[in-house]
Every structure is written in C-alpha cells, then in structure tokens.
Amino acid sequence: MTESTPAPATTSLNDRIAQRVRDLRASRGLSLDALAAHCGVSRSMISLIERGESSPTAVLLEKLATGLGVPLASLFDDAEPVASPVSRxxxxxxxxxxxxxxxxxxxxxxxxxxxxxxxxxxxxxxxxxxxxxxxxxxxxxxxxxxxxxxxxxxxxxxxxxxxxxxxxxxxxxxxxxxxxxxxxxxxxxxxxxxxxxxxx
Known part of the structure; x- marks a missing residue:
C-alpha cells in the first residue's frame, strides 16, 4: 500500500460519510447551494465530501451536521444499518x-x-x-x-x-x-x- 492510498477503514468511513451527507441532504430537499448557505461550508467542498474525495475535519463535519440538523455522530452511521440491539x-x-x-x-x-x-x-x-x-x-x-x-x-x-x-x-x-x-x-x-x- 502506497503512502497516498487511504487505509481500508478510512476509505470505508469516507464513503459512509459521503453517503450519509447525500442522503440527509436529499431527505431535507436541500440543494448543494442551499446546504452551503445553511452551514457555511462551500458548495465545492460539500460536493467533494459527497463524492468521498475529501477527508473532512471534525470541525467541518460539525458544520455540516448543524446545517442538516443532526448530531455529528449521525454522519458516521451506516447508510443501511443492521437493526440489531447489539453493537460488537x-x-x-x-x-x-x-x-x-x-x-x-x-x-x-x-x-x-x-x-x-x-x-x-x-x-x-x-x-x-x-x-x-x-x-x-x-x-x-x-x-x-x-x-x-x-x-x-x-x-x-x-x-x-x-x-x-x-x-x-x-x-x-x-x-x-x-x-x-x-x-x-x-x-x-x-x-x-x-x-x-x-x-x-
């Protein structure tokens, strides 16, 4: 694995974050421009995050979470979570x-x-x-x-x-x-x- 290649877990989480931001934005009927205006993050950066092409910081993700009206932890949820009462x-x-x-x-x-x-x-x-x-x-x-x-x-x-x-x-x-x-x-x-x- 080269230095420029993300670790599998990092790649997986970036993809998960990308999917969650896309889904949450769509469920609220927000365009990229509207979400950018809500949270103070540029449209281009949100687009990069939604494509899984950025490794956003916690501060940036918190801005997105605020704009989407959810806690930061929600951005790490699986797009299709398994409804189990146990988290291993x-x-x-x-x-x-x-x-x-x-x-x-x-x-x-x-x-x-x-x-x-x-x-x-x-x-x-x-x-x-x-x-x-x-x-x-x-x-x-x-x-x-x-x-x-x-x-x-x-x-x-x-x-x-x-x-x-x-x-x-x-x-x-x-x-x-x-x-x-x-x-x-x-x-x-x-x-x-x-x-x-x-x-x-």
Missing amino acids: LADQLQWRDPHSGYVRRNVSPGGAISPIQIVEVNFPPKARVAYETGAREPRIHQQVWVLEGRIEVTVGDDLHRLDAGDCLALTLDQPMSYYNPTRKTARYAVVITTAPTSWR
Missing part, C-alpha cells in the same frame, strides 16, 4: 480527525433502535477542537463523561474543567470547544439524544 466492538469503526488527531468510535447499535447514541473519544495531549455549533430542531442534548484523564470543555462563555468521573450535561445550541491541557491522552464518552426533553 469489532464492528465499530474508528475515525481519526485529520486536524487534531482525536479518535472517535460510534459505540451504539445502528438503526432506529434507540434515540440515544454513545460515542467514545480518545483525545491526544494538548489537542483542541472548536465547533461552531448551532441550534437544531428537535433540540439535541449531550452529556460528556470523562473516563480517563482531564479535559476542558467550553460551552459559550462557560469553561468546565472535567477530571476522570466527571460528567457535563449540555445542549447543542452554541459554540463549544474541547481541550486536553495535559501530557496524557484523555478518554471520554459522549451520550447524545435527539428526543425532545423537558428539563425539570
């Missing part, structure tokens, strides 16, 4: 953000089994990712549970320093960023639900 570790593809180097893995079973999605992230030392997150309908709620290490999560103007065992609840409706201030890889789980929730 061996079947959970990993994706590496080409910018920050963080590695994410969709843990939850595919298909409409549950309104909840779980993602595991390995976040490298000193890595930082800033998302220009905007509101979606229905509202998307998320919890970040630190399993190992330490991370800093900024939501709007609020900075949250989280150590192992800490859990942060938030709504995806404003800019946010993740930062690992340490020299060790941090590991955390993100739990996402798109079901309308009333907080009391």
Whole structure:
C-alpha cells in the first residue's frame, strides 16, 4: 500500500460519510447551494465530501451536521444499518480527525433502535477542537463523561474543567470547544439524544 492510498477503514468511513451527507441532504430537499448557505461550508467542498474525495475535519463535519440538523455522530452511521440491539466492538469503526488527531468510535447499535447514541473519544495531549455549533430542531442534548484523564470543555462563555468521573450535561445550541491541557491522552464518552426533553 502506497503512502497516498487511504487505509481500508478510512476509505470505508469516507464513503459512509459521503453517503450519509447525500442522503440527509436529499431527505431535507436541500440543494448543494442551499446546504452551503445553511452551514457555511462551500458548495465545492460539500460536493467533494459527497463524492468521498475529501477527508473532512471534525470541525467541518460539525458544520455540516448543524446545517442538516443532526448530531455529528449521525454522519458516521451506516447508510443501511443492521437493526440489531447489539453493537460488537469489532464492528465499530474508528475515525481519526485529520486536524487534531482525536479518535472517535460510534459505540451504539445502528438503526432506529434507540434515540440515544454513545460515542467514545480518545483525545491526544494538548489537542483542541472548536465547533461552531448551532441550534437544531428537535433540540439535541449531550452529556460528556470523562473516563480517563482531564479535559476542558467550553460551552459559550462557560469553561468546565472535567477530571476522570466527571460528567457535563449540555445542549447543542452554541459554540463549544474541547481541550486536553495535559501530557496524557484523555478518554471520554459522549451520550447524545435527539428526543425532545423537558428539563425539570
């Protein structure tokens, strides 16, 4: 395998992302120009992503997810998920953000089994990712549970320093960023639900 040839898993995930973006855009009746206007990503870049000819960063994918009204994790779903209540570790593809180097893995079973999605992230030392997150309908709620290490999560103007065992609840409706201030890889789980929730 030459250096310019993507690894099979990377190729598979790029193809999966391409299919998901195409399907989600079509289901919402959006043209390339309309989606570009919604999410602030150029029409040419969206076209490259939909053809599987680009390795988009997490920040870029989050912009697309915001424009499509879905959580970022949804862009990694299989176009034809197997409706099984069990997601085997061996079947959970990993994706590496080409910018920050963080590695994410969709843990939850595919298909409409549950309104909840779980993602595991390995976040490298000193890595930082800033998302220009905007509101979606229905509202998307998320919890970040630190399993190992330490991370800093900024939501709007609020900075949250989280150590192992800490859990942060938030709504995806404003800019946010993740930062690992340490020299060790941090590991955390993100739990996402798109079901309308009333907080009391």
